[in-house]
Amino acid sequence: MTTPYSVSTTALYDEAERSRVISAYDVAGARAKGQLDDIVSFAAELCGAPVALLSLVEEEYQRFLSRTGTDLEQTPRSMSFCAHAMHHHDVMEVPDARTDPRFTDNALVTGAPYVRFYAGAPLVSSEGVPLGALCVLAPDAREGLTRFQRDGLTLLAKAAMGRLDDRRTAREQALAETEARRTLEASDLKFRTLADTMPQMVWSTLPDGFHDYYNARWYEFTGAPAGTTDGEGWNGMFHPEDQDRAWSIWRQSLDTGAPYAIEYRLRHFDGTYRWVLGRALPVRDESGAILRWFGTCTDIHEQKLAYEEREVISQELSHRIKNIFAVIAGLIAFAARGKPEFAPIATDLRHRITALGRAHDFVRPHSANSRPTAAQNSLHGLLEELFEPYQRVDGRRVTVSGDDVTIDDRSATPLALLFHELATNATKYGGLATELGRVRITVAANDATVTLTWCEEGGPVVTEPTTPAGFGTQLIEMSAVRQLGGTIERRWNGSGLTVALDIPKAAFSR
Secondary structure: OOOOOOOOOOOOOOHHHHHHHHHHOOHHHHHHOOOOHHHHHHHHHHHOOOEEEEEEEOOOEEEEEEEEOOOOOEEEHHHOOHHHHOOOOOOEEEOOHHHOOOOOOOHHHHOOOOOOEEEEEEEEOOOOOEEEEEEEEEOOOOOOOOHHHHHHHHHHHHHHHHHHHHHHHHHHHHHHHHHHHHHHHHHHHHHHHHHHHOOOEEEEEOOOOOEEEEOHHHHHHHOOOOOOOOEOHHHHHEOHHHHHHHHHHHHHHHHHOOOEEEEEEEEOOOOOEEEEEEEEEEEEOOOOOEEEEEEEEEEOHHHHHHHHHHHHHHHHHHHHHHHHHHHHHHHHHHHHHHOHHHHHHHHHHHHHHHHHHHHHHHHOOOOOOOOOOOOOOEHHHHHHHHHHHHOOOOOOOEEEEEOOOEOOHHHHHHHHHHHHHHHHHHHHHOOOOOOOOEEEEEEEEOOOEEEEEEEEEOOOOOOOOOOOOOHHHHHHHHHHHHHOOOEEEEEEEOOEEEEEEEEEHHHOOO
16 A cells, blocks of 8 residues: 655646646536546445545645535645645555544544545646546545555546546647637738738639639729629639630649739729739748739739830831931942942942841841841841841851850841851852852850851862951951950861851840
8 A cells, every 4th residue: 555655756846837737728618517527426436435526736726626425616725635645656545634644633634524534546737747636535544445446546537637638638729729710810901901001903812723812902993893703703804805815824823833924904993904914923831732822913004005105116216227227328339339449348338237237127126017037136046137148049058056145236236247247258258159158157155155156168268368457357356356355266277267256145135
């Protein structure tokens, strides 16, 4: 039998910690629903005791969560036997309270219910904090419980603790869900408040693209009744010509998770259609799964109209500049007819003006009808445009291969002058001077430099000139070195001239 005074070495616990743990349990609910009554009744029957209690020892009182054989609901902690029992490892037994110095003067011993015998099994939380005890009482002194009764009382205490832990877990989950719901509601309120103050239209969808939220700005702009654009109703607000395109791009974003971006015409509340910019991004969880899409619609109608007006003006201005090139070339030809001795110089100058005009026409702003077939920022496209007058019908006299490089109007002019001079010289003296001659241009680009190699084949045998460089050679040097910041190397081979140009990649495009 356990001695009356065998106490755990961890008997003293901070009362604030005990109070915190006790408050985590739904003790009131357990008592109200009688979930421990069967355990207490069985403990009394097992031990042959008229009274059994399941007590929770608090700072000032011990409360009985379940009881049989008494009407007491609580007692002061100073009178509590269980306050001692809860610190024991095993069942604490008091054979005769009158002879135990801890309880001799206890009011429960000296007065009703005249406790003599006590046995209590500790109730301990999952954190190891003592909470109270499952105990049996008798008004007569006894030698003690049998081993079977002690083991049974211990098991019943653990069963009672298991039920309390289940209620604690359920309570904590309920509290967590409530807190999460409150947090979500607060976050949702903040989001809606923020969204409603934004000048953009804000919307949100479920992972499958079902639209379930629009801010106040959306309804102000469209004039649509609340809820009428939920689900897939949003697409009906677009201009009929934009609906298929908008739905296709949105479906692609849903399938791939790629950001959504599109310009389309959205019906205004006054019945007109205004250009807006639609954008959306997915919000993902830790595994990468999409939780929700958030998007905006920004009114860009004025900017769109202004841009279109600028485009028309730019196209018209560029078209007139192109005409100026043609006029200058015509003036040069007209002047040369009056001065036959200047005809060769005039011809060269006119051809250079024409080459510049072709380069300008390639990179200038175009309408949909006048735009070149090749991309206007393509080095390959520019070179093919410049060499078009030198090609045979099969187009294989001048070939361009290798990497393509992005260009703009800044680099187009020096490139046009440079390659025009190379082609002109090749026509007079090199690979393009014979019917079977040809020129191969290869482009090799890395992160910093672009190497363009001009290689003539099948022309007359060429040798390195001994006379000072002419105007055309100076133009090549000026274009490659001064304007593009590169270097140039010439090699006069038996098969033809090879020119290697190393130009910084940054010089080709802003």
